[in-house]
Amino acid sequence: MTTGADADLIERGRKLFAGDWQFIWASPSIETLPPMAGVEVAFAGRSNVGKSSLINALTGRGTLARTSRTPGRTQELIFFEGPKDADVRLVDMPGYGFASAPKARIASWTSLIHKFLLGRASLARVYVLIDSRHGIKDIDQAILTTLDRSAVSYQIVLTKADEVKATEMAERTEATRTLLAKHPAAFPDVLVTSSRTGYGVPELRAAMARLIGEHQR
Numbered sequence: 001m002t003t004g005a006d007a008d009l010i011e012r013g014r015k016l017f018a019g020d021w022q023f024i025w026a027s028p029s030i031e032t033l034p035p036m037a038g039v040e041v042a043f044a045g046r047s048n049v050g051k052s053s054l055i056n057a058l059t060g061r062g063t064l065a066r067t068s069r070t071p072g073r074t075q076e077l078i079f080f081e082g083p084k085d086a087d088v089r090l091v092d093m094p095g096y097g098f099a100s101a102p103k104a105r106i107a108s109w110t111s112l113i114h115k116f117l118l119g120r121a122s123l124a125r126v127y128v129l130i131d132s133r134h135g136i137k138d139i140d141q142a143i144l145t146t147l148d149r150s151a152v153s154y155q156i157v158l159t160k161a162d163e164v165k166a167t168e169m170a171e172r173t174e175a176t177r178t179l180l181a182k183h184p185a186a187f188p189d190v191l192v193t194s195s196r197t198g199y200g201v202p203e204l205r206a207a208m209a210r211l212i213g214e215h216q217r
């Protein structure tokens with residue numbers, strides 16, 4: 001499947017992520033964020049949806065972001081910086097909806113997530129990851145509502161496509177599109193990915209190459 005990205009963009013995306021990516025900063029709170037710089041792209045989503053794994057798949061570096069089978073792995077806003085000439089950062093976010101953590105911690109993560117999404121001018125795009133097996137839940141809607149209020153452009157990425165049959169995937173994608181009609185600030189189109197197989201990863205890289213191109217103009 002192609003998601004509309006042409007060969008030139010796919011190549012630009014490939015080059016962007018073939019460059020050197022490294023960890024630069026971890027913020028446990030809104031007060032400790034790095035100074036705003038360049039183009040920032042954040043990955044949000046429920047705990048365990050595959051945010052950190054997708055960052056690893058994009059950068060081709062299997063251990064850049066810490067992943068875990070247990071929800072609640074990423075507990076801070078983690079910043080990764082791309083090649084110097086690109087001036088781009090990826091932000092791995094803590095997951096939301098992690099029910100078995102202490103209440104105070106859930107509240108503090110949730111507040112950090114919403115504050116970051118509302119108040120970060122250098123944030124150029126947020127990818128909201130949704131598990132292909134589950135689709136959009138109420139807890140995701142809260143994030144979409146926050147994003148509707150912020151000026152940042154955002155897009156839904158269905159993850160773990162390898163876990164779902166093709167027919168079910170098509171239904172889930174369609175249902176997700178239908179739900180998005182209620183969120184005019186969202187990209188109407190939905191990306192489908194698997195960090196395990198690499199499905200959809202070149203298209204996501206291409207989308208980011210396009211975004212950076214738009215910001216450098």
Ligand SMILES: Nc1nc2c(ncn2[C@@H]2O[C@H](COP(=O)(O)OP(=O)(O)OP(=O)(O)O)[C@@H](O)[C@H]2O)c(=O)[nH]1
Nearest residue numbers: 048049050051052053067068072073074095195196
């Ligand atoms: N089958 C399959 N499993 C995946 C995929 N991506 C991630 N996983 C698994 O899902 C689990 C969670 O992955 P993470 O990348 O740590 O998820 P996260 O969203 O960063 O989780 P938190 O940091 O806890 O919010 C791990 O066991 C991964 O191996 C995928 O594309 N396919």
Ligand SMILES: [Mg+2]
Nearest residue numbers: 051052073074
């Ligand atoms: Mg994580």
